[in-house]
Amino acid sequence: MFIADYMTTDPVTITADITLTEARQLLDDHHFRHLPVVDGAKKLIGVVSDRDLRLAYPSTVIEDEERERIFQIVERTPVTAIMTANCSCIGIDATLDDALLVFERDKVGALPVVTDDDVVIGIFSMRDLTAAYKKLFGAAEKGSSLIAVLDEGKTTRSLSRIASLLEDNDVQCTRLIKIAQESGFDRIYMRVNTYKVSNVHKLLQDSGFTLLKP
Incomplete structure (x- = not known):
């Protein structure tokens, strides 16, 4: 089975000039956890995750004045400051087993799916992999x-x-x-x-x- 059967096609992507606040809003609006970062030609240059964004924001135990100062910095900081460059990705012809091995090796939660020219055409997550193997092995089939x-x-x-x-x-x-x-x-x-x-x-x-x- 191939990841192409289960990946999200035409995923939401962002460019390098997007701020952390804008990226966080996109994740909240669409209820997913990873945003591929692309250049003007839609080629992959990095990935930002919800975990990256959470770590960028100030802790609730910090004094209010200091938290506000950090918030102001975050609001104008571009995603390139925290994104993972040279990130893991996978090709459209990859199998489920290929993806599983990359997930295990690189300890990531999602993989941008790219063409031979690194153009982002999809994203494949651990959740997608679970759904694929669930179908492959017939888990939860009635009767x-x-x-x-x-x-x-x-x-x-x-x-x-x-x-x-x-x-x-x-x-x-x-x-x-x-x-x-x-x-x-x-x-x-x-x-x-x-x-x-x-x-x-x-x-x-x-x-x-x-x-x-x-």
Whole structure:
């Protein structure tokens, strides 16, 4: 799956001359957390986050007079003073796995999506990634249940056996994956569309599979 299917297209962007106050107002108005900063050609030059802006504003424990002085400075300060330059970004052809690795490596909450010429055409956030994987693995699908069994190596082609077993018994299986473990038996996860989960449990156990429980 590709990030293009889940990213926000034509995101709100700002230019380098926008002040911190204006940037904060944009975030408040649109209810998002990141603003790509672009030049006149819409090319990416940085990112400003809601966290960056919060840190720029004075603490509530500061004396009123000092807070007012800092507010006046903030009101005329451009976003370039606090933005992250040379920020992380990602290409339009990236997969969900590509994005996950960048999020993990760079510890960021959103990635501007750019063309080969660094023109911003979208933004992809951790929230988008969560929604994508939720759909990919069928979480919250009505009438679906996730079942896990141990692959104890008693038989070969365990995935094929499970797929055939479920199909032969008219159990709709929408996801079937095997995850290797560093120690112990591998695990097989399946998502089935049925309200009679106990029947599927019995079917698997009768066929020699061990159910995985917490």
